[in-house]
Amino acid sequence: MHQMDKTPRILTIIGLIFEGIGAPSTLFGAWVMMNFDSFPGISAETMDLTQQDFNEVVELFAWLGDILFVLAIVMGVVFLVNLVLFVKLLQGKYDEESAKKVYLYQAIWGGINVLFNQVTAIMYLISGVSGYSGHREERNIRDGI
Secondary structure, rough: OOOOOOOHHHHHHHHHHHHHHHHHHHHHHHHHHOOOOHHOOOOOOOOOOOOHHHHHHHHHHHHHHHHHHHHHHHHHHHHHHHHHHHHHHHHHOOHHHHHHHHHHHHHHHHHHHOOOOOOHHEEEEEEHHHHHOOOOOOOOOOOOO
């Protein structure tokens, strides 16, 4: 069974945490956008807009909220897939060949994720590439002396 090195392990855990925070946060942002006009103090008068301009802003925010809602659902599904794959990888439940495939997926997802969440993307890229290439951390044998 495959055992992860410390650096990819830590990066994967932190990436999963950030990704887990990102999906609900995006869902909350979508809710805010879709309900923008119902918040207290939000009106055409307080925003110094004409009623027509205010209605256009509300429509635009509703449209952006719909896009964010769909994005949050996609992010949630991908997070659940990543959670299943990466937790098994962290626990050492894959053989070397399967672990290499998961590392490849992790690196590819990191590359795609650069568009959405740069922090997790960099973590997944480093972890995936180092795991896929078979890079092992050097251990100083003199540490215990």
